[in-house]
Amino acid sequence: MRQLVISERVCLTGHILAKAFGLIGILLVIPNAEMILNLGGVGQTAMQLSMADGGVVDIILGTIAVSIYAYRILGWRTWLGFMIPAVSISVGSELVGTSTGFPFGNYSYLSGLGYKIAGLVPFTIPLSWFYVGLSSYLIARTGLRVAQNPSLLRQVGAIALGAMLFTCWDFALEPAMSQTSLPFWYWENPGEFFGTPYQNYAGWFGTSALFMTVATLLWRNTPIQLERSQLSVPLVVYLSNFAFAAGLSLAAGFTIPVSLGFVIGVIPAVALWLSSNAASANVAVAPTTTEVAVASVKVAAVK
Numbered sequence: 001m002r003q004l005v006i007s008e009r010v011c012l013t014g015h016i017l018a019k020a021f022g023l024i025g026i027l028l029v030i031p032n033a034e035m036i037l038n039l040g041g042v043g044q045t046a047m048q049l050s051m052a053d054g055g056v057v058d059i060i061l062g063t064i065a066v067s068i069y070a071y072r073i074l075g076w077r078t079w080l081g082f083m084i085p086a087v088s089i090s091v092g093s094e095l096v097g098t099s100t101g102f103p104f105g106n107y108s109y110l111s112g113l114g115y116k117i118a119g120l121v122p123f124t125i126p127l128s129w130f131y132v133g134l135s136s137y138l139i140a141r142t143g144l145r146v147a148q149n150p151s152l153l154r155q156v157g158a159i160a161l162g163a164m165l166f167t168c169w170d171f172a173l174e175p176a177m178s179q180t181s182l183p184f185w186y187w188e189n190p191g192e193f194f195g196t197p198y199q200n201y202a203g204w205f206g207t208s209a210l211f212m213t214v215a216t217l218l219w220r221n222t223p224i225q226l227e228r229s230q231l232s233v234p235l236v237v238y239l240s241n242f243a244f245a246a247g248l249s250l251a252a253g254f255t256i257p258v259s260l261g262f263v264i265g266v267i268p269a270v271a272l273w274l275s276s277n278a279a280s281a282n283v284a285v286a287p288t289t290t291e292v293a294v295a296s297v298k299v300a301a302v303k
Contacts, residue, residue, distance in 0.1 A: 011065035018058035090129035103203035106188035135234035137162035143272025168265025176248030
């Protein structure tokens, strides 16, 4: 278990550093490419590291970190019970979207995010739906205390709230990925909300709500009860991914989408994380009997 924790922390740290390095590369390296290349070998190495497969490495590290976390904290069945629906439903939605325009609108992916499935969708895209989606859903589910009161209303509320947190990430992500100096996808017909169609956000919410619903059904007989300390990884993943997207979008002048995502995404996520300790404190712990040896006499103690 210790080795798993170390591996998880290494991958999570690498994920965050890759995002920070990518942000620096896009904001500083690309605009000053000629000057940096003039530095010789060091400059060329910096340019190559900043641009060559940086987004792929970032997403793979995030996927591994969250997968180890989910396996360690939730168990392998619960982990795969979310990952398989999240990846399969999101890749299906993306393939339909890039082919027909439904449910997100008419868009196409450019290069920079790795091998494209069917020549349309980078393989890294459904992976990012998985690890940010799971992080969003666990924050919402724990904050709403679904484990303590698994009523239908709370479970539906957790799905809706998780999908909202996930969609709020896209408020910061969308301008950065489609309308900055180094876009990763583009819209055939720029939309009404700072170049993004409103339909896109409905597609994000609907797709994430769908795979969260499937996961909820698969988890129905599995108690999932997290304390605040166990929810730290999902919160760090959510905040670091939002911060990366926000940094790019703010640098390009997209203040309103980022602010909207911050108010209805980041603030609720932090508030739910803060409330998670109160949720776990209200859970009764079943008494256990242990034997304590004193000299040669065994005494039964009840905790």
